[in-house]
Amino acid sequence: MKNSKSIKLDQKHIWHPFTQHKISPIPIKIVSGKMTKLKDDKGKTYIDLISSWWVNTHGHCHPFIAKAIYKQSKKLEQVIFGGFTHEPAIELAKRISNILPRDLKKVFFSDNGSTAVEVALKIAYQYWFNQNKKKKTFIAFKNAYHGDTIGAMSLGSGSDLFSVFKDLFFNIKLFDYPSTWEGDTKIEEKESLILKKIENEFKKNNDIAGLIIEPLIQGSGGMNICRNIFMQKLSKIVKKYNNLLIYDEVMTGFGRTGEIFACKKIKTKPDIICLSKGLTGGFLPLSLTITTKKIYNNFLGNNFDKALAHGHSFTANPLGCAASIASLDLFKSKKIFKKIKDIEKKNKIFSKKISKLDSIEKIRTCGTVLAFNVKGFGDGYKAKIPEKIKNFFLNKGLLLRPLGNVLYIMPPYCILNRELNYAYKIIYEGLKKI
Numbered sequence: 419m420k421n422s423k424s425i426k427l428d429q430k431h432i433w434h435p436f437t438q439h440k441i442s443p444i445p446i447k448i449v450s451g452k453m454t455k456l457k458d459d460k461g462k463t464y465i466d467l468i469s470s471w472w473v474n475t476h477g478h479c480h481p482f483i484a485k486a487i488y489k490q491s492k493k494l495e496q497v498i499f500g501g502f503t504h505e506p507a508i509e510l511a512k513r514i515s516n517i518l519p520r521d522l523k524k525v526f527f528s529d530n531g532s533t534a535v536e537v538a539l540k541i542a543y544q545y546w547f548n549q550n551k552k553k554k555t556f557i558a559f560k561n562a563y564h565g566d567t568i569g570a571m572s573l574g575s576g577s578d579l580f581s582v583f584k585d586l587f588f589n590i591k592l593f594d595y596p597s598t599w600e601g602d603t604k605i606e607e608k609e610s611l612i613l614k615k616i617e618n619e620f621k622k623n624n625d626i627a628g629l630i631i632e633p634l635i636q637g638s639g640g641m642n643i644c645r646n647i648f649m650q651k652l653s654k655i656v657k658k659y660n661n662l663l664i665y666d667e668v669m670t671g672f673g674r675t676g677e678i679f680a681c682k683k684i685k686t687k688p689d690i691i692c693l694s695k696g697l698t699g700g701f702l703p704l705s706l707t708i709t710t711k712k713i714y715n716n717f718l719g720n721n722f723d724k725a726l727a728h729g730h731s732f733t734a735n736p737l738g739c740a741a742s743i744a745s746l747d748l749f750k751s752k753k754i755f756k757k758i759k760d761i762e763k764k765n766k767i768f769s770k771k772i773s774k775l776d777s778i779e780k781i782r783t784c785g786t787v788l789a790f791n792v793k794g795f796g797d798g799y800k801a802k803i804p805e806k807i808k809n810f811f812l813n814k815g816l817l818l819r820p821l822g823n824v825l826y827i828m829p830p831y832c833i834l835n836r837e838l839n840y841a842y843k844i845i846y847e848g849l850k851k852i
Protein backbone atom coordinates (compact mmCIF):
# COMPACT_ATOMS: atom_id res chain seq x y z
CA MET A 419 0.00 0.00 0.00
CA LYS A 420 1.22 3.53 -0.81
CA ASN A 421 2.66 5.40 2.20
CA SER A 422 0.21 8.29 2.23
CA LYS A 423 -2.81 6.01 1.80
CA SER A 424 -1.74 3.71 4.56
CA ILE A 425 -1.15 6.54 7.06
CA LYS A 426 -4.58 7.98 6.16
CA LEU A 427 -6.09 4.60 7.01
CA ASP A 428 -4.17 4.53 10.28
CA GLN A 429 -5.61 7.93 11.17
CA LYS A 430 -9.08 6.85 10.13
CA HIS A 431 -9.23 3.57 12.03
CA ILE A 432 -6.64 3.40 14.79
CA TRP A 433 -6.77 4.78 18.33
CA HIS A 434 -3.15 4.77 19.55
CA PRO A 435 -2.14 4.29 23.19
CA PHE A 436 -1.38 7.27 25.45
CA THR A 437 -2.00 9.62 22.53
CA GLN A 438 -3.88 12.91 22.23
CA HIS A 439 -4.78 12.46 18.58
CA LYS A 440 -5.81 16.05 18.04
CA ILE A 441 -2.30 17.41 18.59
CA SER A 442 0.02 14.44 18.17
CA PRO A 443 2.28 14.20 15.15
CA ILE A 444 1.34 11.58 12.56
CA PRO A 445 2.95 8.26 13.57
CA ILE A 446 6.01 7.00 11.78
CA LYS A 447 5.29 3.79 9.93
CA ILE A 448 7.88 1.15 10.70
CA VAL A 449 8.28 -1.59 8.16
CA SER A 450 11.10 -3.69 9.57
CA GLY A 451 13.48 -4.18 12.45
CA LYS A 452 16.88 -5.78 12.72
CA MET A 453 18.83 -5.92 15.99
CA THR A 454 19.04 -2.30 17.27
CA LYS A 455 17.65 -0.75 14.10
CA LEU A 456 14.13 0.05 12.92
CA LYS A 457 13.41 1.07 9.34
CA ASP A 458 10.50 3.31 8.31
CA ASP A 459 8.48 3.25 5.09
CA LYS A 460 10.75 5.89 3.54
CA GLY A 461 13.85 3.81 4.14
CA LYS A 462 15.12 5.89 7.07
CA THR A 463 16.62 3.91 9.95
CA TYR A 464 16.47 4.63 13.67
CA ILE A 465 18.55 3.26 16.52
CA ASP A 466 15.97 2.01 19.02
CA LEU A 467 17.43 3.52 22.19
CA ILE A 468 14.40 2.61 24.31
CA SER A 469 14.04 -1.02 23.21
CA SER A 470 10.52 -0.18 21.99
CA TRP A 471 8.81 0.45 25.33
CA TRP A 472 11.56 -1.53 27.09
CA VAL A 473 10.80 -4.95 25.69
CA ASN A 474 13.48 -5.77 23.11
CA THR A 475 16.30 -7.05 25.27
CA HIS A 476 18.06 -8.81 22.38
CA GLY A 477 17.08 -6.35 19.64
CA HIS A 478 14.50 -6.72 16.90
CA CYS A 479 13.78 -9.92 15.00
CA HIS A 480 16.50 -11.95 16.68
CA PRO A 481 16.70 -15.01 14.42
CA PHE A 482 17.11 -17.46 17.31
CA ILE A 483 13.84 -16.36 18.94
CA ALA A 484 12.04 -16.09 15.59
CA LYS A 485 13.04 -19.67 14.78
CA ALA A 486 11.87 -20.94 18.18
CA ILE A 487 8.44 -19.35 17.65
CA TYR A 488 8.15 -20.77 14.15
CA LYS A 489 9.13 -24.23 15.33
CA GLN A 490 6.58 -24.11 18.13
CA SER A 491 3.86 -22.76 15.81
CA LYS A 492 4.06 -25.92 13.75
CA LYS A 493 3.58 -28.08 16.84
CA LEU A 494 1.03 -26.33 19.06
CA GLU A 495 0.06 -22.68 18.75
CA GLN A 496 -2.52 -22.41 21.55
CA VAL A 497 -4.45 -24.55 23.98
CA ILE A 498 -6.85 -23.82 26.83
CA PHE A 499 -4.77 -23.66 30.03
CA GLY A 500 -7.52 -24.61 32.47
CA GLY A 501 -7.36 -28.38 32.88
CA PHE A 502 -4.64 -28.67 30.22
CA THR A 503 -0.95 -27.97 30.16
CA HIS A 504 1.94 -28.09 27.68
CA GLU A 505 5.69 -28.52 27.52
CA PRO A 506 6.73 -24.88 26.76
CA ALA A 507 4.81 -23.62 29.84
CA ILE A 508 6.26 -26.34 32.06
CA GLU A 509 9.78 -25.71 30.79
CA LEU A 510 9.47 -21.93 31.16
CA ALA A 511 8.04 -22.16 34.69
CA LYS A 512 10.87 -24.49 35.71
CA ARG A 513 13.56 -22.31 34.15
CA ILE A 514 12.21 -19.09 35.66
CA SER A 515 11.88 -20.55 39.16
CA ASN A 516 15.43 -21.87 38.90
CA ILE A 517 16.86 -18.39 38.30
CA LEU A 518 14.69 -16.49 40.79
CA PRO A 519 15.37 -16.43 44.55
CA ARG A 520 14.79 -19.93 45.91
CA ASP A 521 11.36 -19.50 47.52
CA LEU A 522 9.63 -18.20 44.40
CA LYS A 523 8.26 -21.41 42.99
CA LYS A 524 4.65 -20.98 41.81
CA VAL A 525 4.22 -19.38 38.40
CA PHE A 526 0.93 -17.82 37.25
CA PHE A 527 0.75 -16.81 33.58
CA SER A 528 -1.00 -13.78 32.08
CA ASP A 529 -0.53 -11.48 29.11
CA ASN A 530 1.16 -8.17 29.96
CA GLY A 531 2.71 -6.13 32.74
CA SER A 532 -0.59 -4.67 33.95
CA THR A 533 -2.25 -8.06 34.29
CA ALA A 534 0.85 -9.46 36.05
CA VAL A 535 0.32 -6.70 38.62
CA GLU A 536 -3.46 -7.27 38.83
CA VAL A 537 -2.79 -10.92 39.53
CA ALA A 538 -0.27 -9.99 42.25
CA LEU A 539 -2.84 -7.70 43.90
CA LYS A 540 -5.55 -10.35 43.78
CA ILE A 541 -3.20 -13.00 45.15
CA ALA A 542 -2.12 -10.69 48.01
CA TYR A 543 -5.70 -9.75 48.86
CA GLN A 544 -6.94 -13.32 48.75
CA TYR A 545 -3.94 -14.64 50.66
CA TRP A 546 -5.28 -12.77 53.71
CA PHE A 547 -8.92 -13.39 52.85
CA ASN A 548 -8.37 -17.15 52.79
CA GLN A 549 -7.02 -16.87 56.34
CA ASN A 550 -10.16 -14.99 57.42
CA LYS A 551 -8.29 -11.69 57.51
CA LYS A 552 -9.61 -8.78 55.52
CA LYS A 553 -6.87 -6.44 54.38
CA LYS A 554 -7.49 -4.10 51.50
CA THR A 555 -4.90 -1.32 51.56
CA PHE A 556 -1.72 -1.49 49.52
CA ILE A 557 1.42 0.52 50.11
CA ALA A 558 2.83 2.00 46.91
CA PHE A 559 5.13 4.83 45.93
CA LYS A 560 4.56 8.26 44.47
CA ASN A 561 5.24 8.37 40.73
CA ALA A 562 5.01 4.58 40.52
CA TYR A 563 3.68 3.08 37.31
CA HIS A 564 2.34 -0.46 37.53
CA GLY A 565 0.13 -0.46 34.45
CA ASP A 566 -3.16 0.93 33.25
CA THR A 567 -5.83 -1.54 34.38
CA ILE A 568 -7.93 -0.30 37.32
CA GLY A 569 -5.96 -2.00 40.12
CA ALA A 570 -2.62 -1.07 38.61
CA MET A 571 -3.82 2.51 38.09
CA SER A 572 -4.84 2.69 41.76
CA LEU A 573 -1.24 1.90 42.66
CA GLY A 574 -0.16 4.65 40.28
CA SER A 575 -2.49 7.21 41.82
CA GLY A 576 0.52 9.16 43.07
CA SER A 577 1.16 10.52 39.59
CA ASP A 578 -1.18 12.83 37.68
CA LEU A 579 -1.37 10.45 34.69
CA PHE A 580 -4.56 8.70 35.81
CA SER A 581 -6.32 11.51 37.72
CA VAL A 582 -9.45 11.17 35.52
CA PHE A 583 -10.11 7.75 37.05
CA LYS A 584 -9.43 8.59 40.68
CA ASP A 585 -13.00 7.88 41.85
CA LEU A 586 -12.53 4.25 40.80
CA PHE A 587 -9.37 3.66 42.81
CA PHE A 588 -9.12 1.50 45.94
CA ASN A 589 -7.18 2.26 49.15
CA ILE A 590 -3.53 3.07 48.62
CA LYS A 591 -1.02 4.54 51.06
CA LEU A 592 1.60 6.41 49.11
CA PHE A 593 5.17 7.13 50.14
CA ASP A 594 7.99 9.00 48.44
CA TYR A 595 10.37 6.95 46.31
CA PRO A 596 13.90 7.86 47.43
CA SER A 597 15.21 8.87 44.03
CA THR A 598 18.86 9.65 43.86
CA TRP A 599 21.33 10.94 41.30
CA GLU A 600 25.00 11.78 40.95
CA GLY A 601 26.05 14.35 43.52
CA ASP A 602 22.93 13.85 45.68
CA THR A 603 24.07 14.65 49.23
CA LYS A 604 20.71 14.22 50.95
CA ILE A 605 19.94 10.63 50.04
CA GLU A 606 20.58 9.05 53.44
CA GLU A 607 18.31 11.57 55.14
CA LYS A 608 15.59 11.02 52.52
CA GLU A 609 15.78 7.25 52.81
CA SER A 610 15.63 7.12 56.59
CA LEU A 611 12.64 9.47 56.72
CA ILE A 612 10.73 7.37 54.18
CA LEU A 613 11.59 4.11 55.94
CA LYS A 614 10.49 5.54 59.27
CA LYS A 615 7.15 6.62 57.80
CA ILE A 616 6.60 3.21 56.20
CA GLU A 617 7.44 1.39 59.41
CA ASN A 618 4.97 3.62 61.29
CA GLU A 619 2.30 2.75 58.76
CA PHE A 620 2.83 -0.98 59.32
CA LYS A 621 2.77 -0.42 63.08
CA LYS A 622 -0.52 1.43 63.17
CA ASN A 623 -2.39 0.06 60.17
CA ASN A 624 -3.75 -3.45 60.31
CA ASP A 625 -5.32 -3.20 56.88
CA ILE A 626 -2.12 -3.47 54.77
CA ALA A 627 -2.36 -6.34 52.27
CA GLY A 628 1.07 -5.77 50.73
CA LEU A 629 3.73 -3.31 49.65
CA ILE A 630 4.50 -3.01 45.95
CA ILE A 631 7.56 -1.34 44.50
CA GLU A 632 9.51 -1.09 41.27
CA PRO A 633 12.86 -2.17 42.73
CA LEU A 634 15.86 0.08 41.94
CA ILE A 635 14.22 1.89 39.00
CA GLN A 636 10.82 3.52 38.74
CA GLY A 637 10.26 3.38 34.98
CA SER A 638 7.43 5.50 33.62
CA GLY A 639 7.52 7.79 36.66
CA GLY A 640 10.72 9.24 35.21
CA MET A 641 13.48 6.62 35.45
CA ASN A 642 13.91 7.41 39.14
CA ILE A 643 16.68 5.37 40.67
CA CYS A 644 16.99 4.28 44.30
CA ARG A 645 19.82 2.59 46.14
CA ASN A 646 20.33 -1.10 47.00
CA ILE A 647 20.56 -0.27 50.67
CA PHE A 648 17.11 1.34 50.67
CA MET A 649 15.61 -1.75 49.07
CA GLN A 650 17.32 -3.99 51.64
CA LYS A 651 16.07 -1.95 54.58
CA LEU A 652 12.59 -1.76 53.10
CA SER A 653 12.50 -5.52 52.66
CA LYS A 654 13.49 -6.00 56.33
CA ILE A 655 10.59 -3.81 57.48
CA VAL A 656 8.02 -5.68 55.39
CA LYS A 657 9.32 -9.02 56.70
CA LYS A 658 9.39 -7.73 60.28
CA TYR A 659 5.65 -7.06 60.07
CA ASN A 660 4.97 -10.36 58.32
CA ASN A 661 3.48 -8.56 55.38
CA LEU A 662 3.82 -9.22 51.64
CA LEU A 663 6.62 -7.69 49.60
CA ILE A 664 5.70 -7.41 45.92
CA TYR A 665 8.34 -6.54 43.35
CA ASP A 666 7.10 -5.21 40.05
CA GLU A 667 10.04 -6.24 37.87
CA VAL A 668 8.07 -5.81 34.65
CA MET A 669 10.68 -3.32 33.50
CA THR A 670 13.69 -4.07 35.73
CA GLY A 671 13.68 -7.79 34.92
CA PHE A 672 15.92 -9.51 32.38
CA GLY A 673 19.15 -7.62 32.78
CA ARG A 674 18.06 -3.99 32.93
CA THR A 675 19.65 -3.25 36.30
CA GLY A 676 22.85 -5.14 35.48
CA GLU A 677 21.76 -8.49 36.95
CA ILE A 678 19.12 -10.80 35.52
CA PHE A 679 16.64 -9.45 38.12
CA ALA A 680 16.84 -6.45 40.44
CA CYS A 681 16.01 -8.72 43.39
CA LYS A 682 19.22 -10.64 42.68
CA LYS A 683 21.23 -7.45 42.54
CA ILE A 684 19.90 -6.21 45.87
CA LYS A 685 19.89 -9.70 47.40
CA THR A 686 16.36 -9.52 48.75
CA LYS A 687 13.53 -12.00 48.42
CA PRO A 688 10.10 -10.69 47.50
CA ASP A 689 7.01 -12.79 48.26
CA ILE A 690 5.57 -12.05 44.84
CA ILE A 691 7.31 -10.90 41.67
CA CYS A 692 5.79 -9.63 38.39
CA LEU A 693 7.64 -10.14 35.10
CA SER A 694 6.79 -9.20 31.53
CA LYS A 695 8.31 -6.88 28.85
CA GLY A 696 11.74 -8.54 28.28
CA LEU A 697 10.34 -11.98 29.10
CA THR A 698 9.79 -12.97 25.46
CA GLY A 699 12.73 -10.86 24.28
CA GLY A 700 10.13 -8.40 23.02
CA PHE A 701 8.47 -10.77 20.54
CA LEU A 702 5.11 -11.60 22.10
CA PRO A 703 2.88 -10.42 24.94
CA LEU A 704 3.29 -12.65 27.99
CA SER A 705 3.71 -12.12 31.71
CA LEU A 706 4.30 -14.04 34.89
CA THR A 707 3.36 -13.51 38.51
CA ILE A 708 5.45 -15.77 40.70
CA THR A 709 4.84 -16.46 44.39
CA THR A 710 6.16 -18.56 47.21
CA LYS A 711 4.75 -21.95 48.09
CA LYS A 712 3.63 -20.52 51.40
CA ILE A 713 1.30 -18.10 49.61
CA TYR A 714 0.13 -20.74 47.14
CA ASN A 715 -0.73 -23.19 49.92
CA ASN A 716 -3.27 -20.72 51.25
CA PHE A 717 -5.30 -21.15 48.07
CA LEU A 718 -5.76 -24.89 48.50
CA GLY A 719 -9.07 -26.34 49.62
CA ASN A 720 -11.69 -28.96 48.88
CA ASN A 721 -13.87 -26.70 46.77
CA PHE A 722 -13.37 -23.68 44.50
CA ASP A 723 -13.92 -21.10 47.27
CA LYS A 724 -10.23 -20.62 48.06
CA ALA A 725 -8.99 -20.90 44.45
CA LEU A 726 -7.74 -17.89 42.52
CA ALA A 727 -10.50 -16.68 40.20
CA HIS A 728 -8.33 -15.39 37.39
CA GLY A 729 -7.30 -16.47 33.90
CA HIS A 730 -7.21 -15.17 30.33
CA SER A 731 -8.05 -16.80 27.01
CA PHE A 732 -4.39 -16.79 25.98
CA THR A 733 -2.94 -17.75 29.36
CA ALA A 734 0.49 -19.37 28.84
CA ASN A 735 0.30 -19.15 25.08
CA PRO A 736 2.79 -21.76 23.79
CA LEU A 737 4.35 -19.37 21.26
CA GLY A 738 5.02 -16.80 23.99
CA CYS A 739 6.48 -19.52 26.19
CA ALA A 740 8.72 -20.74 23.34
CA ALA A 741 9.94 -17.18 22.72
CA SER A 742 10.68 -16.77 26.45
CA ILE A 743 12.65 -20.02 26.61
CA ALA A 744 14.69 -18.96 23.59
CA SER A 745 15.31 -15.57 25.18
CA LEU A 746 16.48 -17.27 28.40
CA ASP A 747 18.81 -19.42 26.27
CA LEU A 748 20.37 -16.24 24.90
CA PHE A 749 20.87 -14.98 28.46
CA LYS A 750 22.97 -18.07 29.18
CA SER A 751 25.76 -16.53 27.14
CA LYS A 752 28.26 -14.67 29.31
CA LYS A 753 28.66 -12.26 26.41
CA ILE A 754 25.28 -10.65 27.16
CA PHE A 755 26.17 -9.76 30.73
CA LYS A 756 29.55 -8.51 29.57
CA LYS A 757 27.73 -6.28 27.08
CA ILE A 758 25.34 -5.07 29.79
CA LYS A 759 28.35 -4.16 31.97
CA ASP A 760 29.96 -2.40 28.99
CA ILE A 761 26.84 -0.33 28.35
CA GLU A 762 26.72 0.55 32.05
CA LYS A 763 30.37 1.61 32.01
CA LYS A 764 29.95 3.69 28.88
CA ASN A 765 26.81 5.33 30.28
CA LYS A 766 28.78 6.34 33.37
CA ILE A 767 31.56 7.89 31.26
CA PHE A 768 28.99 9.78 29.18
CA SER A 769 27.17 10.96 32.29
CA LYS A 770 30.44 12.61 33.48
CA LYS A 771 30.68 14.42 30.16
CA ILE A 772 27.11 15.76 30.20
CA SER A 773 27.33 16.74 33.87
CA LYS A 774 29.05 19.91 32.67
CA LEU A 775 25.99 21.02 30.68
CA ASP A 776 23.73 23.64 32.27
CA SER A 777 20.61 22.42 30.48
CA ILE A 778 20.28 19.20 32.48
CA GLU A 779 20.31 17.95 36.08
CA LYS A 780 19.92 14.85 38.27
CA ILE A 781 21.96 12.53 36.06
CA ARG A 782 21.54 8.90 37.07
CA THR A 783 22.48 5.46 35.83
CA CYS A 784 21.60 1.89 36.75
CA GLY A 785 22.49 -1.09 34.59
CA THR A 786 21.74 -0.19 30.98
CA VAL A 787 19.61 2.81 31.91
CA LEU A 788 20.93 6.37 31.75
CA ALA A 789 18.53 9.23 32.58
CA PHE A 790 18.56 12.91 33.42
CA ASN A 791 16.10 15.79 33.74
CA VAL A 792 16.10 18.50 31.13
CA LYS A 793 15.72 21.86 32.85
CA GLY A 794 13.10 24.47 32.06
CA PHE A 795 10.14 22.36 30.95
CA GLY A 796 8.49 21.60 34.31
CA ASP A 797 8.26 18.28 36.17
CA GLY A 798 6.10 15.16 36.00
CA TYR A 799 3.88 13.77 33.25
CA LYS A 800 2.60 17.15 32.18
CA ALA A 801 6.10 18.49 31.59
CA LYS A 802 7.10 18.25 27.99
CA ILE A 803 10.33 18.37 26.11
CA PRO A 804 9.42 20.38 22.98
CA GLU A 805 8.69 18.55 19.72
CA LYS A 806 11.53 20.51 18.15
CA ILE A 807 14.06 18.72 20.34
CA LYS A 808 12.40 15.33 19.88
CA ASN A 809 12.42 15.88 16.12
CA PHE A 810 16.08 16.77 16.18
CA PHE A 811 16.84 13.30 17.58
CA LEU A 812 14.44 11.56 15.20
CA ASN A 813 15.91 13.35 12.21
CA LYS A 814 19.33 12.16 13.29
CA GLY A 815 18.03 8.60 13.46
CA LEU A 816 17.59 8.15 17.21
CA LEU A 817 14.40 6.72 18.67
CA LEU A 818 14.05 8.36 22.07
CA ARG A 819 10.76 8.92 23.86
CA PRO A 820 11.21 11.34 26.77
CA LEU A 821 9.06 10.89 29.87
CA GLY A 822 7.88 14.41 30.67
CA ASN A 823 11.12 16.33 31.14
CA VAL A 824 13.21 13.16 31.52
CA LEU A 825 15.41 12.02 28.70
CA TYR A 826 16.72 8.49 29.00
CA ILE A 827 18.21 5.62 27.08
CA MET A 828 17.59 1.90 27.60
CA PRO A 829 18.98 0.18 24.50
CA PRO A 830 18.78 -3.48 23.47
CA TYR A 831 21.88 -5.32 24.71
CA CYS A 832 23.05 -6.00 21.17
CA ILE A 833 23.74 -2.32 20.54
CA LEU A 834 27.09 -1.88 18.82
CA ASN A 835 29.75 0.38 20.29
CA ARG A 836 29.64 2.59 17.24
CA GLU A 837 25.85 2.94 17.54
CA LEU A 838 26.13 3.86 21.20
CA ASN A 839 28.93 6.34 20.51
CA TYR A 840 26.84 7.91 17.74
CA ALA A 841 23.86 8.17 20.09
CA TYR A 842 25.98 9.88 22.78
CA LYS A 843 27.35 12.30 20.19
CA ILE A 844 23.88 13.28 18.95
CA ILE A 845 22.40 13.53 22.44
CA TYR A 846 25.27 15.79 23.45
CA GLU A 847 24.73 17.96 20.37
CA GLY A 848 20.98 18.11 21.06
CA LEU A 849 21.49 19.10 24.69
CA LYS A 850 23.89 21.85 23.71
CA LYS A 851 21.15 23.33 21.52
CA ILE A 852 18.72 23.72 24.45
Ligand SMILES: Cc1ncc(COP(=O)(O)O)c(C=O)c1O
Nearest residue numbers: 530531532563564565637668669
Ligand atom coordinates in the same frame (compact mmCIF):
# COMPACT_ATOMS: atom_id res chain seq x y z
C1 LIG B 1 7.07 -1.38 36.14
C2 LIG B 1 5.93 -1.59 35.21
N1 LIG B 1 4.89 -2.33 35.60
C3 LIG B 1 3.84 -2.59 34.80
C4 LIG B 1 3.79 -2.05 33.53
C5 LIG B 1 2.63 -2.34 32.63
O1 LIG B 1 3.01 -3.19 31.63
P1 LIG B 1 2.13 -3.31 30.28
O2 LIG B 1 2.30 -2.03 29.57
O3 LIG B 1 2.73 -4.47 29.58
O4 LIG B 1 0.72 -3.56 30.71
C6 LIG B 1 4.85 -1.26 33.09
C7 LIG B 1 4.82 -0.66 31.74
O5 LIG B 1 5.53 0.23 31.39
C8 LIG B 1 5.94 -1.02 33.94
O6 LIG B 1 6.97 -0.28 33.56
